[in-house]
Amino acid sequence: ELKVEQNPLFLSMQEGKNYTIYCNYSTTSDRLYWYRQDPGKSLESLFVLLSNGAVKQEGRLMASLDTKARLSTLHITAAVHDLSATYFCAVVRGNAGNMLTFGGGTRLMVKP
């Protein structure tokens, strides 16, 4: 059974600082998503990572994937208040092509 662990679950940081969110998963998968959720809103897809060593960047967010370590990271550079949201990683289940397993989410608060 695929398990996805995300940490930290809560992160409070100052504007301008850097930080990394970690996503570990327990079994082989060929695809990992990062989503953002604003309060009261639905999930917005940020990145899809398809292969070992994949790196994607959008603004102050950069996601990477190490399939050998079964680890993905979401790195935040010089955080700004607008990045405050909850971030989820989700892993495609290897033997059930249309299903995802989600991590517990990281609630990020960026303080001015």
Next chain:
Amino acid sequence: DVKVTQSSRYLVKRTGEKVFLECVQDMDHENMFWYRQDPGLGLRLIYFSYDVKMKEKGDIPEGYSVSREKKERFSLILESASTNQTSMYLCASSAGGTSYNEQFFGPGTRLTVL
């Protein structure tokens, strides 16, 4: 743009009531999903459907049932609501096929059971 809509944003029901949550997608997607979202647990799959009248149990199906009579509509049913079903419910849809296709999510329904 894919659009997934859910019938209610907020719902308050009493213990023992039968509750229907409706989801509609407009992109002719074969697959539809129901999740519940709880703090610290992420999203957990309740049921999914890969075709009209077809359904599969997800990870936490107990206490729920589903109905898919038309391709665009997927309903989640709580036969007898209980307080531990108070949660945020999210619907999603994706194109069909043997490989994974991205899921698109609705805005969610926050259900409170008193």
